[in-house]
Amino acid sequence: MDVSMITPAQARRLIRDEEWTKPTAGMCHGFIQANLVIIPKHMAYDFLLFCQRNPKPCPVIEVTDTGSAVPETVAPEADLRTDLPRYRVYYDGNLHEERLSITSLWKEDFTTFLLGCSFTFEQALLDNGIFIRHIEEKKNVPMYKTNIPCNPAGRFHGPMVVSMRPVKEKDLVRTVQVTSRFPSVHGAPVHIGSPDSIGIHDLNRPDFGDAVTVKEDEVPVFWACGVTPQAIAMQMKPEIMITHAPGHMFITNDKNETYSV
Amino acid sequence: MDVSMITPAQARRLIRDEEWTKPTAGMCHGFIQANLVIIPKHMAYDFLLFCQRNPKPCPVIEVTDTGSAVPETVAPEADLRTDLPRYRVYYDGNLHEERLSITSLWKEDFTTFLLGCSFTFEQALLDNGIFIRHIEEKKNVPMYKTNIPCNPAGRFHGPMVVSMRPVKEKDLVRTVQVTSRFPSVHGAPVHIGSPDSIGIHDLNRPDFGDAVTVKEDEVPVFWACGVTPQAIAMQMKPEIMITHAPGHMFITNDKNETYSV
Numbered sequence: 282m283d284v285s286m287i288t289p290a291q292a293r294r295l296i297r298d299e300e301w302t303k304p305t306a307g308m309c310h311g312f313i314q315a316n317l318v319i320i321p322k323h324m325a326y327d328f329l330l331f332c333q334r335n336p337k338p339c340p341v342i343e344v345t346d347t348g349s350a351v352p353e354t355v356a357p358e359a360d361l362r363t364d365l366p367r368y369r370v371y372y373d374g375n376l377h378e379e380r381l382s383i384t385s386l387w388k389e390d391f392t393t394f395l396l397g398c399s400f401t402f403e404q405a406l407l408d409n410g411i412f413i414r415h416i417e418e419k420k421n422v423p424m425y426k427t428n429i430p431c432n433p434a435g436r437f438h439g440p441m442v443v444s445m446r447p448v449k450e451k452d453l454v455r456t457v458q459v460t461s462r463f464p465s466v467h468g469a470p471v472h473i474g475s476p477d478s479i480g481i482h483d484l485n486r487p488d489f490g491d492a493v494t495v496k497e498d499e500v501p502v503f504w505a506c507g508v509t510p511q512a513i514a515m516q517m518k519p520e521i522m523i524t525h526a527p528g529h530m531f532i533t534n535d536k537n538e539t540y541s542v
Numbered sequence: 543m544d545v546s547m548i549t550p551a552q553a554r555r556l557i558r559d560e561e562w563t564k565p566t567a568g569m570c571h572g573f574i575q576a577n578l579v580i581i582p583k584h585m586a587y588d589f590l591l592f593c594q595r596n597p598k599p600c601p602v603i604e605v606t607d608t609g610s611a612v613p614e615t616v617a618p619e620a621d622l623r624t625d626l627p628r629y630r631v632y633y634d635g636n637l638h639e640e641r642l643s644i645t646s647l648w649k650e651d652f653t654t655f656l657l658g659c660s661f662t663f664e665q666a667l668l669d670n671g672i673f674i675r676h677i678e679e680k681k682n683v684p685m686y687k688t689n690i691p692c693n694p695a696g697r698f699h700g701p702m703v704v705s706m707r708p709v710k711e712k713d714l715v716r717t718v719q720v721t722s723r724f725p726s727v728h729g730a731p732v733h734i735g736s737p738d739s740i741g742i743h744d745l746n747r748p749d750f751g752d753a754v755t756v757k758e759d760e761v762p763v764f765w766a767c768g769v770t771p772q773a774i775a776m777q778m779k780p781e782i783m784i785t786h787a788p789g790h791m792f793i794t795n796d797k798n799e800t801y802s803v
Binding site for chain 1: 586587590591594595602604605607614615693695696722723725729730803
């Protein structure tokens with residue numbers, strides 16, 4: 282089966298039936314995929330405010346009504362308790378388990394955030410003939426904690442996490458242009474060049490994901506990363522927090538292009 | 543005094559000292575001006591969520607920490623209780639009074655929202671040689687309730703309010719291009735052409751502001767309007783709500799161009 286060409290509804294059906302439990306990269310070509318963060322209502326205002334104050338690492342796609350697992354705007358027929366291939370459940374900030382469904386854990390005070398992910402702008406780069414090293418090397422994108430502080434909100438505070446993609450010098454201008462068109466899914470890079478100047482001292486030792494090759498004629502380019510809000514929410518040690526498992530995203534009904542300016 | 547060339551700090555000083563109590567249009571050329579909405583904390587989550595779900599009419603520039611009148615990001619040395627030339631105070635959804643300062647009314651549970659305003663994209667239109675009728679005719683921009691529903695959030699729901707500017711057919715394309723670059727301050731138009739198709743039956747009878755001339759070779763162009771969140775919050779009849787008086791905006795330290803993509 283070529284999962285790149287099935288519809289989001291078909292993909293979510295496969296996932297709900299547990300016939301697809303793998304990462305979603307490459308599924309449903311051209312459709313927005315989203316990060317998932319579920320937290321109790323009492324933390325939701327500060328978290329939403331944190332996202333508002335840090336739109337580059339925390340681009341909000343949708344926030345459900347508290348207690349509802351239905352993303353009314355981006356996929357009104359979906360169920361966020363079953364329609365991601367794999368979830369992570371944290372208690373008091375510690376990873377407790379991975380699950381294929383969270384229906385049995387659902388509570389009336391759960392508030393669900395869907396956040397933009399880099400798949401959207403990566404597709405736009407590929408469409409422009411700009412290759413992406415971690416895809417070539419079949420790895421996870423390398424991610425790093427920086428010395429760039431996020432704007433705090435309530436108890437939420439901490440450094441921005443960035444992802445890195447090596448880009449040839451001749452492609453730098455086009456890379457900025459292409460990704461700038463998607464401000465609601467991380468958008469333009471936050472930094473081009475010296476890792477040291479944003480507090481990254483060894484590209485070969487990422488904090489999350491895998492190191493990738495950076496060639497002679499390439500410059501490291503850094504984007505704000507959707508791991509930021511998860512990492513920062515985790516520090517708050519909420520009594521319960523549920524996220525997607527890395528790479529196991531929620532597939533929306535929205536086309537990538539509808540998010541461009 | 544040419545107030546178009548003074549700095550935002552100078553303008554806010556004049557306003558704080560009550561030496562300037564008039565509208566702020568034309569002050570501090572090139573700097574972002576903002577709408578103000580102050581509501582009690584217990585309404586703030588639903589209002590922030592409403593803004594997140596309706597970014598075109600409700601572009602959030604900044605939300606202060608509850609109880610703080612300092613916009614840490616856009617003007618950290620300002621005081622939102624004194625630095626707007628005129629405020630409106632509503633009790634239970636009814637206009638109670640206009641004031642030059644709200645310091646004596648301040649409460650610890652006040653949460654302040656600064657929302658983008660159309661001055662930013664109007665300047666960009668003028669810079670492109672596209673004239674703006676209500677400025678030529680020295681009127682307020684005409685605003686209309688539409689049949690376009692906003693996405694509800696909690697108790698906040700209602701129709702989108704739009705502003706209208708007549709544009710010559712030959713300028714329509716450039717008008718869309720220029721305003722699209724400012725998605726965080728209303729951005730591209732929501733509608734071009736027939737008023738009837740968005741529920742407006744008489745352009746000569748706006749719901750807010752003044753009617754303007756629409757000439758033979760011009761097309762009405764409609765933008766989501768910052769009056770929307772105020773009008774909708776008003777319907778909730780909060781025990782207290784404070785806004786800027788129309789046209790009497792907050793002047794930030796941010797340059798218009800920093801909000802463009």
